[in-house]
Amino acid sequence: MKKKNLLIITTGGTIAMRYDEEFGIVQNDELVEYLLNFPQIRNVADIEVLEYANVPSPYIDPELMFGLAKLVNEKIIEYDGVIVTHGTDTLEETAYMLDLVVTTRKPVVLTAAMRSGTDLGLDGPRNIVGAVRVASDDDARNKGVLVVMNDEIDSARDVVKTDTGKTNSFISLSYGPLGIIDPDKVIFFRDSVIREKIPTDKLETNIDLIRCVSGMDSRYIESSISCGAKAIVLEAFGRGNVPRGIIPAIKKALDKDLIIVVVSRSYTGRVLPEYGYEGGGKSLQQMGVILGGDLRGHKMRIKLMVLFGRYNNPALVKKYLLHAND
Numbered sequence: 001m002k003k004k005n006l007l008i009i010t011t012g013g014t015i016a017m018r019y020d021e022e023f024g025i026v027q028n029d030e031l032v033e034y035l036l037n038f039p040q041i042r043n044v045a046d047i048e049v050l051e052y053a054n055v056p057s058p059y060i061d062p063e064l065m066f067g068l069a070k071l072v073n074e075k076i077i078e079y080d081g082v083i084v085t086h087g088t089d090t091l092e093e094t095a096y097m098l099d100l101v102v103t104t105r106k107p108v109v110l111t112a113a114m115r116s117g118t119d120l121g122l123d124g125p126r127n128i129v130g131a132v133r134v135a136s137d138d139d140a141r142n143k144g145v146l147v148v149m150n151d152e153i154d155s156a157r158d159v160v161k162t163d164t165g166k167t168n169s170f171i172s173l174s175y176g177p178l179g180i181i182d183p184d185k186v187i188f189f190r191d192s193v194i195r196e197k198i199p200t201d202k203l204e205t206n207i208d209l210i211r212c213v214s215g216m217d218s219r220y221i222e223s224s225i226s227c228g229a230k231a232i233v234l235e236a237f238g239r240g241n242v243p244r245g246i247i248p249a250i251k252k253a254l255d256k257d258l259i260i261v262v263v264s265r266s267y268t269g270r271v272l273p274e275y276g277y278e279g280g281g282k283s284l285q286q287m288g289v290i291l292g293g294d295l296r297g298h299k300m301r302i303k304l305m306v307l308f309g310r311y312n313n314p315a316l317v318k319k320y321l322l323h324a325n326d
């Protein structure tokens with residue numbers, strides 16, 4: 001296989017950290033040097049490295065994610081593929097933002113580490129080697145943004161961080177990985193058929209995510225309304241049902257033209273208009289609430305930020321959500 005030209009964009013995270021006796025886990029500025037010394041990387045691709053940020057990923061907010069997406073769109077023209085190193089905590093959100101906004105067919109691969117640079121059995125170098133191998137593989141083209149961790153390849157849309165500490169934390173719970181990275185080759189088993197692109201120059205960050213819990217009342221939704229949210233994602237129970245106590249606030253939000261999208265707080269599966277009781281998915285839909293399919297709440301929030309950034313109009317956003325994939 002011909003050597004590829006790849007760009008690694010670093011953003012920080014545990015993959016760029018080491019343990020310090022006095023301060024605990026801290027930044028490790030030697031990451032770049034460390035990376036390029038690996039023969040497993042040098043033999044596969046010519047690599048350039050660009051630092052976009054050096055922060056723990058809880059500090060990566062949607063604006064930073066969007067800036068990264070713009071950078072990837074700009075830089076991808078010069079390279080055969082781009083790899084982004086990132087903290088694991090918000091990696092799913094960044095990966096999905098890039099999946100929606102980056103328009104290339106070339107491989108764009110995110111990777112991270114659950115263990116820092118001084119930990120035994122550290123996973124960062126292996127994950128970077130895996131990401132380089134995937135980004136160099138022609139089969140990785142036109143697969144949407146990919147996440148490589150623990151010798152597995154997942155789609156940005158599906159993958160979730162399932163465990164706080166294990167190296168096999170990143171899993172596509174509903175549909176399984178797209179492929180694996182074996183010692184001899186990268187193998188894709190399936191394609192991600194649902195692939196959405198929503199190119200936009202702007203982002204609307206005033207979108208809230210509220211999780212339903214039993215017995216909840218209207219306070220959180222009221223607060224979103226008074227803070228001027230453009231849309232609220234409601235993580236509802238099961239198939240998309242909410243407690244009765246929030247119905248008055250949902251009505252109020254809809255009257256003010258806010259978009260309300262219901263997704264499930266269950267780990268897998270779609271929401272559906274099944275139940276007709278007050279607060280059931282069917283009656284919510286009849287009220288004007290949108291049912292958000294199988295997307296998890298934090299990803300639906302990112303999608304709404306991108307959609308409002310692009311259309312800046314609740315009616316068009318609603319139309320997109322209801323009909324774009326008909």
Ligand code: ASP
Binds near residue numbers: 055056086087
């Ligand atoms: N707190 C770290 C981060 O997301 C965790 C990690 O990278 O694994 O930056």
